[in-house]
Amino acid sequence: MRDIAATPDRPFGYFVHHQGRGHAERCAAIVNALPASRPVTVFCAQPSVLGPMPANVTVQQIPSLFERRGDECDMDQLQTPDTLHCAPTGWPGIRQAMGQIAGWFASHDPALMICDVSAEIAQLSRICSVPHVAVLQHGDRSDPGHRAAYDGAAGILAPFSEGLAQEDWAPFRHKMHFAAGLGVSGDLPDRQTARAALGLHPDQKMALVLSGGGGTGFGAAPLGVAARAFPDWQWITIGKLQGDWHATQGANLRHKGWVDDVATHVAAADLVVSSTGNTTCAQVLGAGLPWIVVPEWRYFDEQLCKAQALAGAGAALHLPHLPSSAHAWRAAVSNALQGHDCTAQAALLAPDPAQGTADWLERLSKDLWGTALTLETTG
Template sequence: MGMTGWYLHHHGAGHLTRFRAVRPHLAGDVTVFSSLPAPQNLPPDTRWVRLDLDNDGTPDPAGADPTAGGLLHWAPLGHAGHARRLAVIADAIAGQRFDRFVVDVSVEVALFVRLLGVATVVVTQPGDRGDGPHRLAYASAARVLAPWPAGAHRSPAQHGLVEVGGISRFDGRTRDGVPDPGTVLVLGGGTAESDLADRVARAAAATPGTRWSIAGGSTWIEDPWEALLRAEVVVAAAGQNSIADLAAAGARAVVVPQPRPFDEQVATGRFLADHKLAVVEPSWPDDDAWPVVLDQARALRPDWALWGVTGAAHRAADAIAQVGS
């Protein structure tokens, strides 16, 4: 099996969550490169290399041209932190053979690793990824890993695309909980604006007979599986991990896509609405709209099998292992 490298972007918790879902199914040694701190209880045969931030707070020099005239997304001239993080990756590859390298996500790291002679598995995301930098990263990859079911999104990848289904950390868990009538769970990982608690309090006041709770932000729950099963309705953003977790739990949900680059969550919300998997709202509903929105969610009979969660993490690991083997 050899050595697998794995780059994890530091924005949010989703990239790390996806790694932790796939890693148990991937044989061999894995070295992770990320600006995130190493989590507790790393899986066996897993090494964590901490990188400098690609925007470490130092002012970018004038004329830094971070996109190299539109060819890249982030490669500022004269940025010491950016140079150091790539140097760490180069030093590791020069010192030990890597058989494959998963990049989740960075155009620049994907191209850099490929230039160093290592085959890449690039994780793609929903939305409009047809710009030049994304196309270049996909064209250079041995595999393009899509964490959604076949046909859910259009991808500009011309070869090597593997649509594995939604990757959830809860795949394989037993659904032995029964929804508690009147309960509403808000997953705050993607909807956690600064005033989320106030919004939830107002929504609860506008829906007598309901009991609202938040999982995320200041009320972080390490393992919300039981809370997902107990909730009559779940309110969530349209991030890939959140949607995969809703599918794993078979939840009735209200999904509020958040503004993200390339309209990532808008694209996912469109698929969910078209297939009647969730009630999709373009923004957080007004207080007096919540009674109707919750009734619509309660009336759903979502066929979450469409999201392809069962076995997705295993299929992702198989697609990775095939590269360089």
């Protein structure tokens, strides 16, 4: 019979997808908020995205579940069942990754497995009799693979506000935990300090174009049109950008690429134009700025559905693509400035999402294993 007093020392497992930055940032926030007595093993194909981890965290590198390495024997003639997304046969890397995780399940008897994100690893956890927490992202996830992961989950973590919930999540809302702004520091420099750091005159209007790390970024040509439409504004882009040979760039448009001081740029802006990754959205919401959201392509229309949710909550102006003419840019910027509602934006943030999530995970683990022990004792 298991001693329930030992459960706080049983480990949590944590799978971290290495595309983009949000998965790793959420993981870092959560594990730093968990009790030091809770061991955590993090599985990731690219541990460099994680950064420093606390002493109670062990990181295991696993092969990528979707990147080729040259030793595959492709069997594309075999149909992928609807319950799986990315599960090609004949890939030793996938086999080794799943074997590492399953072996750890058997040797460490974990209390929970947190999956951010993989429907296949969520289902592997359930098959191995390990309760799992599925991290939920926006999008059309009505397919059998996602539903199997959510239906079989002990809990579902949504790293954003309940005010951005989709209607089709109703069947599993009872086991969801919302953590608005999870993984993003809410600390922004004051506006004057930020503008001084960027060399901006106090009266200079500045538009910030921000794209995340999960895709290819915005095209350069539409931004040249924007800068020409607003010659008295300074336009700055950070993050990934697609070059266009026909783009015309004026002196009031600067492309900075990746920067370490995203918060400084956000705090200094008068307007933000961005994609809708979780990290990006939390940063902009924290600043309470006029905001235009333009979703990038993602699997399952993740960013499209997130943009629609933000618009529905009154937090941003949603455009399907960057404006293609000067007059369209002027109309979009005017609508964003006039429709700005900082109260609606502030309502989509939480004061300490990391600690709230850590407390929820601890309660969930205790409830699960306490129930299991009670059944074992009385059965």
